[in-house]
Amino acid sequence: MQRVFVLDLEKKPLMPCHPARARELLNKGRAAVYKRYPFTLILKDKIGGDVQPVELKFDPGSKTTGIALVGHFERGLEIVFGANLNHRGQKIKKDLESRRANRRGRRNRKTRYRPARFNNRRRTEGWLPPSLMSRVFNVETWAKRLQGLIPITSIAVETVRFDTQKMQNPEVSDVEYQQGELAGYEVREYLLEKWGRQCAYCGAEKVPLEIEHIQPKSKGGSNRVFNLTIACRKCNQKKGNRSIEDFLKRKPTVLKRIKAQTKKSLKDTAAVNVTRYAIGNALKQFGLPVTFWSGGRTKFNRTQQKYPKDHWIDAACVGETGEHVLIPKTLKPLSVTAVGHGSRQMCRVDQYGFPRTTAKKQKVVKGFQTGDIVKAVVTRGKKIGTYIGRVAVRASGSFNISTKNGTTQGISWKYCQRIQAVDGYSYLTEDRQFLH
Incomplete structure (x- = not known):
């Protein structure tokens, strides 16, 4: 199982604890749940504590980036947290191509709407396409989140899959x-x-x-x-x-x-190579020592230790410290998928690129927003039961909730309780349950 992140009373990160220890702290009332994904406790009666060095490791990929936190303990190196971060670069590329095709089609039909713009826009230095830049932002976001949950002392990142x-x-x-x-x-x-x-x-x-x-x-x-x-x-x-x-x-x-x-x-290799400098520069902004390694060494370390192929395992095997790292057999990675923060598109369009829906209504309904993780306990009617999952809001107050068993429609907002606010990512737990 994953270790549980722990914060002190001042919200400063401490060393993560075993799930059994976390249950004990919750049962005794010494801690409360601070965050669900990744699961984090905040202590009610402690400030500060002893910490050990923790290294944050990334294995950036075109579609999936592996994340690993490796603790430098006296007994040796041991991974305490692993995750696979799935990017949405292909979806962004597809959406941009669709928008471009719609606009081009309108111009070719000589209908109204904006004229063509060619070279009248200047790109900034170091510009990358949005589909590639989203990968950089995802890595930067999770480095920042994990830095607030555990005392990270260094960062190791695989900059290229193959050093061409x-x-x-x-x-x-x-x-x-x-x-x-x-x-x-x-x-x-x-x-x-x-x-x-x-x-x-x-x-x-x-x-x-x-x-x-x-x-x-x-x-x-x-x-x-x-x-x-x-x-x-x-x-x-x-x-x-x-x-x-x-x-x-x-x-x-x-x-x-x-x-x-x-x-x-290799298309995927090219995507990783293009973003390596941007990812490196983003990680350097955290003020921690950052080392860069190649994918050949990562696989060499993994095969020497006879670990199976997986992105988060590759992340643990990055660099010199990846030569001898213990991965507990009971540790299961958290699968994280970037889903974005909603669309700026005011209304949907038809096959010809013309509006087919009304303009957007309010984003927050009854205190809930599409993407929030909620728990709904329905006490009467045909839909009696407990539902935990991602909510899709409606202006009428009748929401849809997506769980591992599918989507249930028409749940009143009065039965809903928000567990975690939308953060742009969905989560897949060990039992393959989608949580957004």
Whole structure:
């Protein structure tokens, strides 16, 4: 189970405690629930206390970012909190493309509404598309939240999944992680991802794969990553030092596919690489020591300790301190999904881009807002029972509540009690119950 965050009477973070200890504090009336997600207690009779160093670790990804809090205890390094943060970059991109298509369609029909604007807007320095910038904001938001819940002393972040610059020029010297057992590790992992973990020539899967030079070194080929692929031993030996055109002269379709694939980069890797500096600069603003590492080292640490693949486990294995970190078998991660803070769109549009609904009404109804986590105890009528989940408000005061069993409509606001205010994220607990 996750450790429970603890605050003192002045809301300063203390070391997290075991869930059994948290229940004891609540039963004795020494603490109260301060926050539900992540679960946090506030003590009623204590100010200050002994704390140990805690390292906050991030494994930023294109779709999901792993978060881990690793305590530096006398008994060793141990993870006390893990979470998977799911981004909404693809939804933002889709919404922007839809809006752009609607506006373009209106202009092409020569109807009213705003004219086209081309290069009359200047972008600020370091500008990133909203779909990428949302990832940066999510990481920054959770770093700030966790800093207020636990005494963090340092931050470690994986800046790139694969260090493509080092792979393009493998002769770069004075790079510590390129020496010893880790040498060539990132190149192989990159190629496995790029070529779908199958032989580039025959498509064989689940067989030993070898790094192969597309243009043989004996004929001027280099070690740069664009000249490398992966192949099974049979194809690798059969090709030998022949050129790819000669080897695949009877397979023009395969030859065309391989030549096209060599020019492509991993889309997810590109997204992570683009945002690495923005994430780094955002984390530096917290005034804590920040170290940066590559994904090759992360996977090396994880496989050496024989941990399964997961984003939050990768986060725990980032950097030097990830070489020996204990992950309790009972610890289950919290799944967090970014859902935004509502839409600025005043009304919905039809397929032609014209308004089809009325303008928005008030955002807060009877003290509740869409996205709040509520507990509704219905005492009479056809819907008698207890409902805990995300609420969708209506101006009439008849709300919808989404729980793990589905959505229940028509719950009066009088039965509702807010557990946690909307914060832009939804939460998925161990039993796969959605909580927003």
